[in-house]
Amino acid sequence: MAERESQIVLGLDPDPGALWPPHGVAKEGGAAEVSRPAERAATAVLAHCRAVIDATAQAVVAVKLQLARFELLGAPGWAALAAVAAHARSLGLLVIADGKRGDIDVSAGAYAAALLGGADSPFGRLDGLGADLVTVNPLMGVDALAPFVAAARASGAGVLVLVRTSNPGAADVEDLNVEGGGAVWERIAVIVDRLGAAGVGAAGLSDVGAVVGATEPGHLARARELMPCATFLLPGVGAQGGRVEDLAAAFAPGRAGGLVTASRSIAGAYLASGGTPEGAARAEAERLRESAWEISGEGVDRRPLAL
Amino acid sequence: MAERESQIVLGLDPDPGALWPPHGVAKEGGAAEVSRPAERAATAVLAHCRAVIDATAQAVVAVKLQLARFELLGAPGWAALAAVAAHARSLGLLVIADGKRGDIDVSAGAYAAALLGGADSPFGRLDGLGADLVTVNPLMGVDALAPFVAAARASGAGVLVLVRTSNPGAADVEDLNVEGGGAVWERIAVIVDRLGAAGVGAAGLSDVGAVVGATEPGHLARARELMPCATFLLPGVGAQGGRVEDLAAAFAPGRAGGLVTASRSIAGAYLASGGTPEGAARAEAERLRESAWEISGEGVDRRPLAL
Numbered sequence: 308m309a310e311r312e313s314q315i316v317l318g319l320d321p322d323p324g325a326l327w328p329p330h331g332v333a334k335e336g337g338a339a340e341v342s343r344p345a346e347r348a349a350t351a352v353l354a355h356c357r358a359v360i361d362a363t364a365q366a367v368v369a370v371k372l373q374l375a376r377f378e379l380l381g382a383p384g385w386a387a388l389a390a391v392a393a394h395a396r397s398l399g400l401l402v403i404a405d406g407k408r409g410d411i412d413v414s415a416g417a418y419a420a421a422l423l424g425g426a427d428s429p430f431g432r433l434d435g436l437g438a439d440l441v442t443v444n445p446l447m448g449v450d451a452l453a454p455f456v457a458a459a460r461a462s463g464a465g466v467l468v469l470v471r472t473s474n475p476g477a478a479d480v481e482d483l484n485v486e487g488g489g490a491v492w493e494r495i496a497v498i499v500d501r502l503g504a505a506g507v508g509a510a511g512l513s514d515v516g517a518v519v520g521a522t523e524p525g526h527l528a529r530a531r532e533l534m535p536c537a538t539f540l541l542p543g544v545g546a547q548g549g550r551v552e553d554l555a556a557a558f559a560p561g562r563a564g565g566l567v568t569a570s571r572s573i574a575g576a577y578l579a580s581g582g583t584p585e586g587a588a589r590a591e592a593e594r595l596r597e598s599a600w601e602i603s604g605e606g607v608d609r610r611p612l613a614l
Numbered sequence: 615m616a617e618r619e620s621q622i623v624l625g626l627d628p629d630p631g632a633l634w635p636p637h638g639v640a641k642e643g644g645a646a647e648v649s650r651p652a653e654r655a656a657t658a659v660l661a662h663c664r665a666v667i668d669a670t671a672q673a674v675v676a677v678k679l680q681l682a683r684f685e686l687l688g689a690p691g692w693a694a695l696a697a698v699a700a701h702a703r704s705l706g707l708l709v710i711a712d713g714k715r716g717d718i719d720v721s722a723g724a725y726a727a728a729l730l731g732g733a734d735s736p737f738g739r740l741d742g743l744g745a746d747l748v749t750v751n752p753l754m755g756v757d758a759l760a761p762f763v764a765a766a767r768a769s770g771a772g773v774l775v776l777v778r779t780s781n782p783g784a785a786d787v788e789d790l791n792v793e794g795g796g797a798v799w800e801r802i803a804v805i806v807d808r809l810g811a812a813g814v815g816a817a818g819l820s821d822v823g824a825v826v827g828a829t830e831p832g833h834l835a836r837a838r839e840l841m842p843c844a845t846f847l848l849p850g851v852g853a854q855g856g857r858v859e860d861l862a863a864a865f866a867p868g869r870a871g872g873l874v875t876a877s878r879s880i881a882g883a884y885l886a887s888g889g890t891p892e893g894a895a896r897a898e899a900e901r902l903r904e905s906a907w908e909i910s911g912e913g914v915d916r917r918p919l920a921l
Contacts, residue, residue: 320721323735344738351737375717375724379733379740381696385689407717409751410682411781411854414627417682426686428630430658431651433686444716446753446776448783469753474718476755483801484793491798494790547718 308563313368313596314603316403316540318570319356319391320373323348323380325575326355327584349383352376356391359574360398362585366592369401369439371540371568392436401439403540403568407469409444409451416454423455424462435462442467442518442540445495449502456502456515465506465514465538468499470530473520473543492526496533507536511560516540519557521549521567527556531564539565544595545572551598558603567599615870620675620903621910623710623847625877626663626698627680630655630687632882633662634891656690659683663698666881667705669892673899676708676746678847678875699743708746710847710875714776716751716758723761730762731769742769749774749825749847752802756809763809763822772813772821772845775806777837780827780850799833803840814843818867823847826864828856828874834863838871846872851902852879858905865910874906 308314330351360370372391377384392402408418420426425435443455445468455466471481471492481492496517503515516538519530530539539557543549544567557565569591577587615621637658667677679698684691699709715725727733732742750762752775762773778788778799788799803824810822823845826837837846846864850856851874864872876898884894 322720323733323737323740344735345740348735348737348740373717373721373724375715375721375728379724379728379742381728381741382689382692385692389688407751408682408714409716410680410714411779413629414680414682417680417686421682421686421688428651428655430630430655433630433652433655434688435686444714444751444753446751446787447779447781448786448788450781450783452783472718472754474754474757476757476759479755479805480753480798480802481755483798485798486791486793491787491790491792495787498786 308368311365311368312600313366314562314565314567314599315367315592315596316369316371316566316568317359317363317367317573317592318371318373318542318568319359319574320570321352321355321376323352326351328354328358330354345380346383349380349387352380352384353387353390357394358585359588360391360395360400362588363573363592364398364400366589366596367400369403369566370395371403371405371570373570374404374406389436392438396437402437403440403442403467404436404438405442407442407444409447411447412450412454415451416458419455419458423458423464438464440465440467440516440540442469444469445498449498452498452502456506459514460506465516467516467518467538467540468495470495470499470517470534471519471523471526473522473547473549477520493529493533496530499537500534503534503536510563512536512538512563518542521554522547524549524553524556527554531556531559535560538563540568541565542568545569551595551602554599555602562600562603565599565603567595569595615675618672618675619907620673621869621872621874621906622674622899622903623676623678623873623875624666624670624674624880624899625678625680625712625849625875626666626881627877628659628662628683630659633658635661635665637661652687653690656687656694659687659691660694660697664701665892666895667698667702667707669895670880670899671705671707673896673903674707676710676873677702678710678712678877680877681711681713696743699745703744709744710747710749710774711743711745712749714749714751716754718754719757719761722758723765726762726765730765730771745771747772747774747823747847749776751776752805756805759805759809763813766821767813772823774823774825774845774847775802777802777806777824777841778826778830778833780829780854780856784827800836800840803837806844807841810841810843817870819843819845819870825849828861829854831856831860831863834861838863838866842867845870847875848872849875852876858902858909861906862909869907869910872906872910874902876902
C-alpha cells in the first residue's frame with residue numbers, strides 16, 4: 308500500500324451481459340455442446356477481467372473476486388477464476404476471494420483449503436485458489452470461523468469477517484439490538500477482535516479483518532473502537548452510494564487500516580463519463596486512489612505503514 | 615416421501631481420504647499435469663457418490679451435496695458435482711445444494727442462478743445445477759434471501775434458510791437474546807415465515823423452509839411454533855450426536871414437515887458396524903428411514919402428505 312500509495316481494491320463482479328472488450332458473441336464453432344455457452348462466457352469473462360486489471364493495476368493494491376459470478380459458469384467458471392487470480396498476482400496485486408462462506412468445522416476447513424492454500428490428499432496435493440484474503444460469514448459462530456483463521460495463518464493470508472454489510476437488508480439481522488447492550492454486528496465485532504488477537508503484526512494490524520460497509524459511515528467509528536487492530540474492507544463505494552470522503556475513521560490505525568473496494572463504478576465508469584472503457588476505468592480508479600490516500604492521511608494515529 | 619415412506623436425506627460430504635469403492639490411487643497416467651491430483655480426486659469422488667447413492671437410494675428421498683468438498687477440487691470438482699446431481703435425479707431423488715450462500719442482491723441472484731435454474735446470457739443459456747432445494751445464509755437480511763426465493767419459485771424449487779444450526783458455535787450469534795424478546799434465531803424464523811407465506815402449497819407447507827439442527831431438540835417445538843408451514847432440514851443426526859427419536863416436533867404439520875439428513879454416519883457406517891461399505895450404508899439408511907417414519911406418524915396434525 309505504501310509503495311503504490313493506494314488502498315483501492317478493484318472489485319471484479321463480471322456480469323456476462325456487460326463485458327468489454329467486445330467478445331464476438333455471434334461466433335459459433337462446429338459441433339454443438341451442452342457446455343458451450345458457459346465456456347464461451349468464461350472465455351469472455353476472463354478477457355474482461357484481464358482488461359480491467361490491466362487498465363487499473365497501477366492505481367489499486369488488490370482485486371476482489373465475486374465468486375458468485377464465476378460459480379454461475381460452472382467448471383469453466385472455476386478455471387477462469389483461477390486464471391484471473393494468477394493474472395492479478397503476476398502484476399503484484401493481492402487477491403481477495405469474496406465468497407462469504409460459512410459452515411460447520413469440517414466444511415469450513417474444506418472451503419478454506421479451496422480458497423487459500425490447498426490440502427494434501429491421497430491423490431496428491433490439491434491446489435487452492437491461493438487467495439491472500441477471504442471473506443467469511445460469522446452467523447454460525449466461532450467454530451465456523453476458526454478453520455479459516457488457521458488456514459490463513461498457515462499460508463500467510465488473512466480473513467475478512469462480515470461485520471456490518473453495505474446492503475439495506477443489513478438492518479434485518481445485523482442491526483438487531485442484543486440484551487445487555489450492542490447490536491448483533493457489535494457482538495460479531497468483539498468475536499473478530501478476539502480471534503485476531505493472536506495475529507497482530509508489527510504495524511498493529513491483525514490477520515483477522517472485518518467487512519464494514521461504506522454506506523453507513525456512522526458505524527465506522529464504533530467499529531474501529533471495537534476492532535482497533537482489524538483491517539477493514541469497505542464495500543459500497545460508488546454503485547451502492549458510499550463516498551470515500553466519509554471513511555476517515557477506518558484509517559485510525561494507519562493508512563493500511565482500510566481497503567476501499569469498488570466494482571461496478573470502475574468497470575462501468577465509461578457508461579457515466581464516456582471515453583473508452585479502459586481509460587474511464589483507469590481514471591475512476593485513480594480518482595478513488597487519490598481521494599482515499601488523502602483522507603487516510605488525516606487519521607489521528609500515525610503508526611508505521613508496514614504490515 | 616409418501617411413496618418411499620422416507621424423510622431421509624443422504625448427505626454427501628466426500629472426504630478425499632475416506633472414499634469407497636477402492637479407487638486405484640497409485641495408478642499414474644502419462645504426462646504430468648498441474649491439475650492431475652484434482653482430476654483424479656474428482657473421478658474418485660464421483661465414483662464414491664454414485665456408489666453411496668446406489669446403495670441407499672431405496673431408503674432416502676434426497677441427496678444433500680456439501681459444496682465445500684467439490685469446491686476444493688476446482689473445475690473438475692464442479693463437473694463432478696453436476697454429474698452427482700444428475701445421477702441422483704436419474705434415480706428419482708431430490709437434490710439439495712448445501713452451499714449456505716448469502717450475498718447482496720445481484721450476487722445472490724448469480725448464486726441462485728448457478729445452483730437452481732440457470733440464466734440467459736449473450737452467450738446462450740447458462741445451465742444451473744438444477745437443485746430442488748438450496749441452503750442459504752440469512753445474516754445479510756431479507757434482500758439477500760429474496761433473489762433465492764424468486765429463483766426457486768421460477769423453477770419449482772425451494773429454499774432452506776439457516777435458522778438454528780447444529781454446531782456448538784451456533785450459540786455465539788444465533789442464540790444471542792434480542793431486546794424485546796427472542797433469540798436471533800427466532801427473529802430469523804419470523805423472516806422465514808413471512809418470506810414463505812406466498813409459497814404455501816395445498817399440503818400446508820411452504821417453499822421457504824428452515825435448517826434446524828437435530829442436536830438441540832429443545833429448540834424444535836419453538837421453531838415449529840414460529841414457522842408452522844416450513845419444511846425443516848434437520849442436520850446433526852449421527853456423527854454430530856443428534857437422534858431421530860428426538861425430532862417428533864418437526865413433523866407437526868405432517869410427515870413431509872421434516873427432512874432428516876445424515877452424512878458421515880451413512881457413508882462411514884461400515885467403520886462402526888463392519889460388513890461392506892455398501893451393505894452397511896444401506897442398513898444404516900434403512901434404520902434411519904424406519905425410525906423417522908415411525909416418529910413422524912406420532913405428530914399431532916395429520917394433514918394430507920402431498921406437497
